[in-house]
Amino acid sequence: MMLDARDVTVHLAGQPILVGASCQAQAGRITAIIGPNGAGKSTLLRAMAGLLPLEVGSVDFEGRALHALERTELARSIAYLPQERTVHWPLAVERVVALGRLPHRTGMMPDARDRIAVDAAMQTMDVSSLAHRPVSQLSGGERARVLVARALAQESRALIADEPTAGLDPAHALGLFATFRQLAAEGRAVVVALHDLTLAARFCHHVVLLVAGRVAASGPAADVLQPGTLSAAFNVTIANGLVADVPVVVAVAPLP
Numbered sequence: 401m402m403l404d405a406r407d408v409t410v411h412l413a414g415q416p417i418l419v420g421a422s423c424q425a426q427a428g429r430i431t432a433i434i435g436p437n438g439a440g441k442s443t444l445l446r447a448m449a450g451l452l453p454l455e456v457g458s459v460d461f462e463g464r465a466l467h468a469l470e471r472t473e474l475a476r477s478i479a480y481l482p483q484e485r486t487v488h489w490p491l492a493v494e495r496v497v498a499l500g501r502l503p504h505r506t507g508m509m510p511d512a513r514d515r516i517a518v519d520a521a522m523q524t525m526d527v528s529s530l531a532h533r534p535v536s537q538l539s540g541g542e543r544a545r546v547l548v549a550r551a552l553a554q555e556s557r558a559l560i561a562d563e564p565t566a567g568l569d570p571a572h573a574l575g576l577f578a579t580f581r582q583l584a585a586e587g588r589a590v591v592v593a594l595h596d597l598t599l600a601a602r603f604c605h606h607v608v609l610l611v612a613g614r615v616a617a618s619g620p621a622a623d624v625l626q627p628g629t630l631s632a633a634f635n636v637t638i639a640n641g642l643v644a645d646v647p648v649v650v651a652v653a654p655l656p
Contacts, residue, residue: 428588481562635654
């Protein structure tokens with residue numbers, strides 16, 4: 401098990417957000433965390449990235465507690481892409497992507513490996529042509545791709561992404577998940593929070609369904625993404641099937 405969250409309980413502003421939630425992210429697979437708004441998906445991801453104190457439970461990376469890892473080692477091990485797409489300074493795209501290399505730097509200036517990683521990440525996310533543009537001048541979708549490229553440049557063993565396709569057009573969303581599949585094939589662990597159930601069905605190996613801060617279902621994607629399970633969780637009628645041999649999961653109508 402690469403990234404293992406067990407029985408995690410988190411309160412924010414005195415309110416229980418997660419209660420005894422567990423998620424095991426294995427190397428070589430994409431794990432999707434799904435659930436209705438307010439279910440605790442983002443909080444679980446932040447806990448798994450070591451960004452929140454736990455009141456109960458534990459999070460381990462390759463058998464070691466996250467809190468025992470030195471911060472640089474943690475940053476080399478886990479890349480985290482938040483849901484927010486805010487960039488506070490008008491840095492050039494290339495410099496924003498290069499921030500992902502900071503945990504690997506031994507000096508002030510990037511070395512050849514840093515430049516290769518940055519160039520590869522920008523090419524993967526189709527932002528090479530934007531390299532010298534200030535990120536503040538980009539569209540929302542372009543900025544989202546730049547921030548994904550920053551996470552890819554980090555070359556971490558685990559990648560945690562909160563709604564990574566938000567703002568992306570269909571072509572770039574599919575391309576991103578093809579990249580996630582490739583990362584998994586290379587032996588990395590990828591954990592994503594998703595609202596797009598079809599993407600979960602098509603690309604993800606394992607799914608954790610959160611409802612009101614608790615795990616309502618967890619297992620292989622085909623087992624969890626069943627109409628009965630999803631309809632009860634989302635309070636809508638869910639249908640699934642195949643379109644051109646591609647799995648599709650759609651909301652049909654609110655439950656009466």
